[in-house]
Amino acid sequence: xxxxxxxxxxxxxxxxxxxxxxCSPISGHRSVxxxxxxxxxGLQFLFEYFSETQRNKGNFPGRFSGRQxxxxxxxxxxxxxxxxxxxxxxxxxxxxxxxxxxxxxFGEGSRLTVL
Amino acid sequence: xxxxxxxxxxLSVPEGAxxxxxxxxxxxxxxxxxxxxxxxxxxxxxxxxxxxxxxxEDGRFTAQxxxxxxxxxxxxxxxxxxxxxxxxxxxxxxNFGNEKLTFGTGTRLTIIP
Numbered sequence: 462x463x464x465x466x467x468x469x470x471x472x473x474x475x476x477x478x479x480x481x482x483x484c485s486p487i488s489g490h491r492s493v494x495x496x497x498x499x500x501x502x503g504l505q506f507l508f509e510y511f512s513e514t515q516r517n518k519g520n521f522p523g524r525f526s527g528r529q530x531x532x533x534x535x536x537x538x539x540x541x542x543x544x545x546x547x548x549x550x551x552x553x554x555x556x557x558x559x560x561x562x563x564x565x566x567f568g569e570g571s572r573l574t575v576l
Numbered sequence: 577x578x579x580x581x582x583x584x585x586x587l588s589v590p591e592g593a594x595x596x597x598x599x600x601x602x603x604x605x606x607x608x609x610x611x612x613x614x615x616x617x618x619x620x621x622x623x624x625x626x627x628x629x630x631x632x633e634d635g636r637f638t639a640q641x642x643x644x645x646x647x648x649x650x651x652x653x654x655x656x657x658x659x660x661x662x663x664x665x666x667x668x669x670x671n672f673g674n675e676k677l678t679f680g681t682g683t684r685l686t687i688i689p
Contacts (some may be wrong), residue, residue, distance in 0.1 A: 462594035492675075494675070494677075496677075496679075503664070503679050503680065504620070504664065506676055506677055506678065507677055509676060517675050517676040519676070551619060551620075553676055564622045564674070566626075567619035567620050567640060569618075569619055570619055
């Protein structure tokens with residue numbers, strides 16, 4: 462069974478540019494969450510999508526956005542990149558719906574460097 | 577004040593001993609609690625989840641939850657070198673849910689052979 466696939470794995474951008482990251486969840490998983498991981502702040506929740514709807518959102522500025530497609534694949538976009546956006550962006554998928562627990566399966570992440 | 581606090585370590589434990597990892601959280605509305613393990617350069621993987629007060633055992637791992645004290649712990653018995661990793665405590669406001677997790681910054685555990 463294929464795991465969570467994130468592309469690209471590494472990318473370098475300059476300040477002011479925008480970036481789109483992609484996540485393909487495990488087959489059958491309908492929930493996709495995005496997290497930002499930095500050495501100083503650790504893992505921080507960005508947003509979660511379930512059946513193409515944003516169900517939860519973290520405390521990130523509007524420059525961070527996402528969407529989910531009908532096949533559960535998800536993308537996140539960061540516009541007007543800042544140096545502080547340099548981080549590992551992790552996508553996680555889950556099968557079970559709200560209130561029934563279940564494991565989050567993380568992808569290997571997309572490492573973004575902003576110069 | 578961080579919402580989920582963990583001692584960053586490093587915590588060094590001899591092989592075969594018990595490793596004790598602790599976590600406190602500030603939001604009394606937290607409902608679900610998780611321990612993830614993250615090896616260097618890898619993504620986090622779930623070790624344990626616990627939803628109600630008390631102890632929950634799974635093999636060499638025991639999670640303990642005390643909601644009144646807002647405290648979660650993870651005990652690893654018979655520690656092995658392969659247990660050397662960063663352990664992340666995470667909490668969710670969703671009952672029996674894994675949504676909108678707030679993570680601590682992790683405790684780096686080193687098992688000494």
